[in-house]
Amino acid sequence: MSAPLTRFDARVEAATSLSIAALHAAQDGLDDAAARLRDAHRRLAQAETQTAFELVRLRLATDRQRRVDDRLLDDISTQLEVLEDIATARDEAEQDLLDLLARTEQQHSAAAVTAATPVAVRSR
Secondary structure (H helix, E strand, C coil): CCCCCCCCHHHHHHHHCCCHHHHHHCCCCCCHHHHHHHHHHHHHHHHHHHHHHHHHHHHHHHHCCCCCCHHHHHHHHHHHHHHHHHHHHHHHHHHHHHHHHHHHHHHHHHHHHHHHCCCCCCCC
């Protein structure tokens, strides 16, 4: 089993009834809701990867044996701005996925309630 791409993988799998790998591999045959979830999950996974990469770059910039001078401070400042922008984009992608998940889960719950509601039948 591969490492999770996002912290919402289990919810996405439950909502689509597909593994993350199968969901991302599916090109055709997905209903509209599942395709939107796949695309939103893919955007979030990419944003998570970019955020982790930029954090590593920040750590590298601050971890080097460099003299603390204006250039180092400028490099750190620039890297912090990049990380902030990437984290903001990640947060937006996460919220988009959460919104789609909430709608899908709500639809599944409503369908389950409807399916479980007994119907009274009168005989004549």
